[in-house]
Amino acid sequence: MSAVAVYSYTQSVVYVADNILKSLKDIIRLSGLDPAKLVGDWEVLLRGISTWIESKHLETVKLEIYDPKTDALITRWDVAISYTWDISAGVFWTDTEQLKYHIRKAGLMPSEASYRVVATNSNGRPDVDGWSSCGLRSTDGMVQQSLGATIQHNGLGANTTYWRKL
């Protein structure tokens, strides 16, 4: 007798939220930066991302990599959430290889570069401890490159893009 597990929406949220953070960690490491700062905030980041995907307010998780001296953006990775969850879809995956290919293509960041994680939400999002409002650094003079879907769990997924200088 065979059996197929049925995943709830909350379980899809857990899978996608964890894999968004794992993807950000891979981007940071493969860009030549230290993931220590990211993992230092892992619990707070996970709490925010999970809460806002669960409430369907989360639009994008952005990883800004910037020059700490000039505050100018060097590159930005955007992970946009797609809410087409379907209990009968029955598929889940994280495309780590595609992500790694594009991170290498984007190239190493200067070792002195800093980074931060920013979440953009639709109106009415619940507040989450540890998160505060902020503005985004300018992407003027940059173009966006799409990788397509990189994380998928029963239709709840994430599409990744990154910004590079013209």
Added chain:
Amino acid sequence: MSTVASRVVRSSPHRNTSDTWAVIVNLLTQGKDGDARTELLSVSGIASAVIAERAPKDSAIVVTCDGPRTRFYCLYDEAAIEGGDSKEDDLGYEPLKGQWAISLPCPEDDLAWVQRALKAKSSRITARDMTQKLGEEEASKAASGGLTLNVDKFLKS
């Protein structure tokens, strides 16, 4: 040979990586506050990243102390949802008795930064390449040895 116990914890998507580590910390500290708990929680993010990489699926988080050795594995995906193979009950001994140490399994690509990050937080919690089994092979051989059918003896009985 030292005594070894194993626990198998349900991880993603039953619970997220932070909560998975919290379950392991609770089992190790037996729910008590104190220095050990503080030290274990100080590496939550690092341990969560290792759990997100699914390193403890086949390679144990190994805990040694003056008493029995404890191994933690994690379940993922359907196995985590079904939970039939999980074993999350309390340990019947003090798993951090005396001089304790924890070895986290880690993918080779992450090993350098994980070791560096752990060193900044704790001298007792370290990481090893997840292909390095750290006593698991011997334990598994010993365990399977107890179940091997001795055909000669069986036929003579």
